[in-house]
Amino acid sequence: MPETDLTLLREAAEEAGKIALRYWKNAPEAWDKGDGAGPVSEADLAVNAMLEDALRTARPDYGWLSEESVDDPARLGADYCFIIDPIDGTRAYLQGDGGFAHALAVTKAGRVVAGVVHMPALGMTYSAVLDGPAMLNGMQITTNTRAEIAGAEVLTSKLSDNPSQWKRGVPGYQRHFRSSLAWRLCLVAEGQFDATISMRPAWEWDTAAASLIAERAGLYTTDREGRPLRFNAPMPQANGLIVANPALHAAFLDELAVLPG
Structure with missing residues (x-):
């Protein structure tokens, strides 16, 4: 159980x-x-x-x-x-x-x-x-309800500042970093930050435990194309990551460029 x-x-x-x-x-x-x-x-x-x-x-x-x-x-x-x-x-x-x-x-x-x-x-x-x-x-714990990317406090890496990752240029969010990806998801789950995104492939061991915590706090957790995360896959890796409340998640999904996984 x-x-x-x-x-x-x-x-x-x-x-x-x-x-x-x-x-x-x-x-x-x-x-x-x-x-x-x-x-x-x-x-x-x-x-x-x-x-x-x-x-x-x-x-x-x-x-x-x-x-x-x-x-x-x-x-x-x-x-x-x-x-x-x-x-x-x-x-x-x-x-x-x-x-x-x-x-x-x-x-x-x-x-x-x-x-x-x-x-x-x-x-x-x-x-x-x-x-x-x-x-x-x-x-x-529960997440916050911010809906706009502009001004959002986002946990991510410098790669997110590359315009090639976005459809219409880099949005005006505030970038922050933590070394532990699992902790990034948890910080968003408790409302300390608005979202976490990853442009790089995300390994299952980095995201599995924290993804459930994030979801139970009210967040959507998907790859960068909006596909739900699935675990114990033959290749245990997702094509990037978007973790945010439903409205903000939709905003990121609309702005991120679709790149090969």
Whole structure:
């Protein structure tokens, strides 16, 4: 059941946080994965090993998809699947910034049914199940209702300032950045920002847990062409990302250029 899985995810995320904080600001060994995949550290791998052991022991029939594990195609035949980012925001983590997260989700038939985004350095845990509210530290959160892009506070990267990404030039939003994509979705879910968009392909482990939290807070979560996000796909990646309340989401969808996925 999603509620039982949520408890499992929350407890595992808290243990992950203990491991991450032991390495944090203690110069963990780190290296670049290459091919534009960014950095990884010994802390990422330690957290991943603990999570895989704990979660797969508890649910041996669930599939497994993690940024730091070799992909096992057997997950595609599983009724349920864990989708995990052991440390989302590794760059921030290695810089001593507390804006990193553990993102843990359970999916069924392509939909997220339970999700947790835990931020141990900041003392924050976002969570949701499919038929429940979005929560932050046990309190319900909801998004805001801004409908216009002009003046909107948007979490995104510098690539969004490239006119080629837009049909009619770059709209007049205010751009902000956070290293953890999962946290970006959660910040919009709690109304701290108006939207988050990504022009780059979005990996499932970055978005799975937080997408459910965002949806339960009242947001639309789609790729940049408006297609709903589906999870545990053979290629676990979406063509960009738009996360906003329904009116603002429609405004972004109308302005974004359609590019090959």
